[in-house]
Amino acid sequence: MSHLHLTPDDLANAIRNVPDFPQPGVQFKDITPVLADARLFIGCVDLLTAGFAPGSVDAVVGIDARGFIFAAAAAYTLRAGFVPVRKKGKLPYLTHEQSYELEYGTNTVAIHADAVRPGSRVILMDDLLATGGTAAAAAALLQKVGAEILEITFFIELSFLGGRAKLPDWPVRSLVVY
Ligand code: AMP
Numbered sequence: 001m002s003h004l005h006l007t008p009d010d011l012a013n014a015i016r017n018v019p020d021f022p023q024p025g026v027q028f029k030d031i032t033p034v035l036a037d038a039r040l041f042i043g044c045v046d047l048l049t050a051g052f053a054p055g056s057v058d059a060v061v062g063i064d065a066r067g068f069i070f071a072a073a074a075a076y077t078l079r080a081g082f083v084p085v086r087k088k089g090k091l092p093y094l095t096h097e098q099s100y101e102l103e104y105g106t107n108t109v110a111i112h113a114d115a116v117r118p119g120s121r122v123i124l125m126d127d128l129l130a131t132g133g134t135a136a137a138a139a140a141l142l143q144k145v146g147a148e149i150l151e152i153t154f155f156i157e158l159s160f161l162g163g164r165a166k167l168p169d170w171p172v173r174s175l176v177v178y
Pocket residue numbers: 026027028029030063064065066126127128129130131132133134135163
């Protein structure tokens with residue numbers, strides 16, 4: 001059960017590529033085999049939180065929906081709070097919203113207006129960086145509430161889509177890069 005020698009390659013080998021899901025042309029990165037394996041999931045969260053000491057971060061912010069899985073585990077590991085950025089219409093209280101462009105149409109993400117105190121030190125986390133639109137919108141929400149983003153952390157990055165370019169103002173780190 002030891003995860004001490006886990007490498008990003010061990011994680012990469014467990015990511016399942018599903019062609020043409022949810023639509024033709026998309027190579028969907030299925031992370032459920034990683035989550036279901038104790039050694040891989042624990043090792044993944046350890047790598048995601050590497051470089052941060054417990055107590056040094058106020059909150060880990062996770063993006064709806066797979067980002068919640070990693071961000072909540074990372075928050076527990078770092079003894080930090082967990083804050084969700086959700087798709088529009090899901091959060092019950094007062095929210096800030098941020099829209100971003102998709103290939104066809106727009107998406108909107110939201111955060112509770114009181115979720116993060118101004119000056120809070122946060123990590124923003126999601127399962128996968130593709131075009132970067134989602135993470136950039138989430139980062140804009142965090143700026144709106146006055147948070148300091150220490151790092152934007154992804155399990156997987158599809159580097160050929162160039163999403164990093166949309167996140168120029170923060171350190172961006174990914175465990176598995178395609
Ligand atoms: P983007 O805004 O283009 O960077 O898209 C990132 C979001 O879409 C993340 O929350 C991912 O969960 C999801 N996503 C995008 N492309 C994929 C993919 N090929 N496989 C799995 N999830 C993806």
